[in-house]
Amino acid sequence: MKKNLILSITVLVLLGGCAQKAPNLSGNVSDATGFNGESVSTADGNGISSPNGAMIDGRYNSSSDGFQSIYFSFGAYNVESDMYSYIAKNAENIENIGGSQIKIEGNCDEFGTDEYNYALGLKRAKAVKEALVSKGISADKFVLVSLGESSPVCNEPTEICYSRNRRVDLRVSR
């Protein structure tokens, strides 16, 4: 520290006596400010378990606790008619489970973009919630969360794979 100070003063003294026309020569000293501050490193969360997804009764499913995942078309967030039977099955499952809260997780393929993709996942989760509410389930029963494209069950560059990621998973909230 002392050494640096002496050097800095020496530089200033030497340069201070030099007449010249060149611009911006002031502060010609060791410039450490802003370099030496060390940023922290921290951990936040141990991660949430990732769904594997499996083929059950001819359909893929990455939900748990007896629920069936609901799948969506590219860029869409409406529950399509071929998913109605699974909505009904999920509503039945909620009745059977009893008092637990249900977590509805919206997911997307990798083609979207940061915030918009998370909003798309959320709209999918909300659409499933509303479909379940229309089956008589209380809206207070649900916790919604969008996981955007962060939780793929498949990483192959194929349409079948991408379509498995455009989904809503349901599970008991723990």
Added chain:
Amino acid sequence: MKKFLIFLFVSSFIFGADAKLTIEKGGDARKSIAIIEANDSLGGSKGDTLYSILLADMKVSGHFLPSKEKIQGDFHSTVIPANLKSYQYILKYKLTTEAGLSLYVALYNASNGSAIFQKSYNMNSQSKYPFLAHKAISDINDALNLESIEWINRYVIFSRYTEPRKSEIVLADYTFNYQKTIIKGGLNLFPKWGDKDQKSFYYTSFSGKLPTLYRLNIYNGKKDAIATSAGMLVCSDVSKNGEKILATMAPEGQPDIYEIDVMSGAKKRITNFGGIDVGGRYVDDESRIVFVSNRLGYANIFKQSINGSSVVPVVNRGKNNNQCDAFGGKIVYASRETSSASSGNTFNLYLANSNGGNIYPLTASGENQYPRFSTNGKVVLFVKNSRDGSQIGYINLETKQSELFSLGGKKVQSIDW
């Protein structure tokens, strides 16, 4: 020590000379500059990387036309080699391990050998050495009275997925030669600088039952919970004084844009639409916002007053304009120009004014996303994604020069600088 004193002596001699310098105003013509590495400069990969960073800094500034090959020479010699006199300037540098890591730079007028600028830089932390080069080039730029390129000294912060439901938040210099993971474990996304000095940043944590927005001081580790929301919660923009933020929240499961007073925690809902409203950015002295919405049936850029409900579309071309950033009276937005559900899509970037006029294409192919203006609005950072990973690009809006830096095999989730 002895060498340094000799250096100081030579410095005083050089600067005592009757320097005569002609500075071209405006910076619209690039300055040709020969870069000379001192014979005794630190070699190896660190030396090579430093040279490539100096070169990149000059190119991306849009102000310099650096020599194509590395030239070596005597740092202390005041003689300009005859073959370099065709350049306008000569930059000499020397990297040493003195007191950690030190970089000495000297800039000369190539035609008459007069000294223009000389400075030494030092740091204890060797891992951050790219910042030595950035600071030196931005200072040289300033010494020539060229428009500031201070943005090259800033940190870039980004999140990237590491595996399903896991990510990390990383601090980097703009060339990504310096990288430090500052948050790991769990799913932590959407980092956004919380102040102009880059001391803290906001991010969304998924470690609890609901998404939670935190602000983390990167120097002392202090972490404050700012808000929690069902569904999603993203900090999209921060006011100039840092007191307010724009956030996409969904307390009722409906993604809309809110303004949050950071100190009081008071939330004000700005947009109110049954579809998707995301990505709010302050414009027009923070009296209005631009944001992405699908209210016309497809993603597009809209504008609304902070205190009003009238919404107007900003962009009248493209059918999927799903990201934007704003600076003063201009915006840059990403447009998805194909809609394949089974393969990579083309995303291009466009520059426009905040009323949608003067649209200018910035990219022509590939997946170009996450456009972010520099702090002076002269450069746009963007992410070029492919299945092999991400590259970070910079486009100088005045010279249209661009540089790409590889980021390895992991895909960027969100980025800010």
